[in-house]
Amino acid sequence: MKKLAIVLVLFLIVSITTFFVKNKSITGVKHQTNKVEQGAISSSFYTAGTLAYRNQARLSAELVAKVTHIYVQEGQAVEQGQELIKLDDSTVKAEISQMEAQVARGDIEIRRAKNDVEQRQTEWQRQNELTARGMVSKQALDIALNALDNARFQLESNEKNALQNVAALLQKQKLLEKTIIRSPIQGVVIAIPIKVGETAVASAVSLAGSSLMTIADPSSMVVEAQIAEFDIARIKLGQLAAMTTRAVPNETFKGKVTRIARSVNNDSKTASDNKTVRTVAVQIELANSHPQFVSGMSCDLSLIEGAQAKTLLIPLTALRVDEINTDSFSGAKRRDYYVWQVKNGRVVKQMLEIGYADEHRQEVRKGLALGDEIISGPAALLEKLRDGQALPEVDVR
Structure with a gap:
């Protein structure tokens, strides 16, 4: 009996101590409260991007030849049609000389064939007259006619060969023009590999020597971003965006979404589990550029999803959420949002209908009124609050 009494006394001591410790952990901590305010808010989707030139040209050769001259340097501005690179044209010029000789030889063959046709025509006419007089046989006339036909066929063949030679010469002359690489656009030289x-x-293909130079229009700077497939529904054509970069840290550049790809990429991987993440390429056109911008430079993007000019606002730190299973088979869940509201010195769980949010504030569409008092922190304390309990010591902010 004594042992039983000792055990009961110890149990009571532990229970009372636990009760006071728990209550002290709640009542001993200062709460932060805020009142529901009214103001403007805009919601944005944040992501990273890369600067790129929308209008750029990568130049390559159309023949195999050594580079003899490079007339520009990286960073130099160039005009459309300006000469940039000269390739060795000695081989092409030799081929042109050879083709010119073939064309000239073809002209000689054509003249010779025409003379032969004229002679055969004269001979056939003579044989035709003699045959009409009965002075030669019909066989002699047939031989003359056959010789005339052969001469005509030879002339036609020579003329076609001449046309082929002229066409080949024109191709070689065009190839000679391609030994001079000109700028297809007005812009700046950004690479000479x-x-x-x-x-x-x-x-x-990417072989050594296949890329000669890259020209870009610096005024055509855009931002390219890869958006995860589960977020792409938040992006729309024409959506306004703001871009910041470390190159110009004190300035924000405005733009809008001008292109959303119609296919997904499988190149990205998450850092946590190395799983493939499907992304969609999005392009943002900037309203203005900056001389410090360089293609490939990283930047931060905020894509504005929506805005309210006059609405009820609370701190994001006050917002709480309950996840409720709606389908045990599929694992689907519903998210219910609420805050701890102060009413008559007690804590009340108030369910909300929410709207837009920014980095610090949350729009409230239903559930609260202007001036209502809510508990906004600290986070560890919000986890311990219970609906209807007395309000502990409060630190009003």
């Missing part, structure tokens, strides 16, 4: 003496390669 080849040097004088190196060989330019006519290739569409």
